[in-house]
Amino acid sequence: MIAPKNQIQQDSVVVKNIGSTTVSYEWQKNHRGDFIPSKKSDFAQRFWCHYPRAILKPGESKMFTFSFASEKVGMFKEEWELWTEPLVLNRLPILELCGISTEEDKLTKAREQFWDQFDTDFMAVDALENVEGMVDVVRTPLKAPKNYLDPETFKEAFELRNRDMGVYFTQPTMDACYELLGDIATIWKRQEREDLDDVFTWGITLVEIEHLILKIKNPYT
Numbered sequence: 001m002i003a004p005k006n007q008i009q010q011d012s013v014v015v016k017n018i019g020s021t022t023v024s025y026e027w028q029k030n031h032r033g034d035f036i037p038s039k040k041s042d043f044a045q046r047f048w049c050h051y052p053r054a055i056l057k058p059g060e061s062k063m064f065t066f067s068f069a070s071e072k073v074g075m076f077k078e079e080w081e082l083w084t085e086p087l088v089l090n091r092l093p094i095l096e097l098c099g100i101s102t103e104e105d106k107l108t109k110a111r112e113q114f115w116d117q118f119d120t121d122f123m124a125v126d127a128l129e130n131v132e133g134m135v136d137v138v139r140t141p142l143k144a145p146k147n148y149l150d151p152e153t154f155k156e157a158f159e160l161r162n163r164d165m166g167v168y169f170t171q172p173t174m175d176a177c178y179e180l181l182g183d184i185a186t187i188w189k190r191q192e193r194e195d196l197d198d199v200f201t202w203g204i205t206l207v208e209i210e211h212l213i214l215k216i217k218n219p220y221t
Contacts, residue, residue: 001068002100008069013095015082016061023084027052027064030079030094046070047078047097068099075100121164122207129203148204149178157204165206180209187216 003009017023027049050065070076080095148154155169167173185196 001066001098002102003068003070005073005101005103006069006071008067009099010065010067011097012063012065014061014063015056015092017056017058019088020058021086022058023056023086023088025053025056025085026083028081028083030081032079042072044071046076046099046101047080049080066097068097070099070101073101073103118164122205125161125203125205154204161203161205167206177209184209184212184216191216 001009001011029047046068048067050067052064054062056062066080068076076099078097080097082092082095084091146153146157148157151169151171151174154174158169158174159167181196188194188196
């Protein structure tokens with residue numbers, strides 16, 4: 001059963017008395033201990049059985065309706081069992097109920113706006129890098145390339161070109177970026193049989209690393 005938060009969803013099951021004796025019945029919820037501490041029960045009732053007790057005459061069929069509602073978003077399960085008097089020869093299997101409580105995603109539009117702005121900013125940064133590259137080529141004398149292995153130089157470029165992602169420079173971040181590029185270069189050479197430096201020039205943006213990762217195959221799959 002799937003229902004929005006605080007709304008009710010119902011499902012039903014049909015039971016038939018195929019014997020020759022009238023049977024008194026009652027639906028009972030099975031109570032189990034909490035074996036996983038992180039999933040400890042909050043003791044909230046989320047499942048209900050409509051008209052859980054009565055009698056079932058020989059040959060009679062009845063439809064039993066169960067309802068689900070939750071004030072909390074998530075997936076919830078319960079087990080219910082049909083108790084009878086007298087005991088029947090062929091007992092019904094335990095009825096497993098599953099309810100999913102959902103909530104409206106209110107951030108869809110915000111995410112779309114974010115990615116639209118992200119694409120715009122990425123194109124602007126890419127254009128800036130192209131212009132810088134052209135200026136470096138035609139300038140006389142040639143400007144020495146920046147040494148991004150220098151922490152201060154790396155910090156300035158990294159925070160400028162990744163400002164829309166809200167990330168900032170730390171020495172561990174710089175070390176992790178170069179370590180990741182080293183691993184990618186090893187996989188790339190094995191995969192493409194060419195050096196990564198021949199086809200890739202890092203502009204200190206995390207987006208470029210992400211795009212590069214998507215181009216390589218996972219050697220462990």
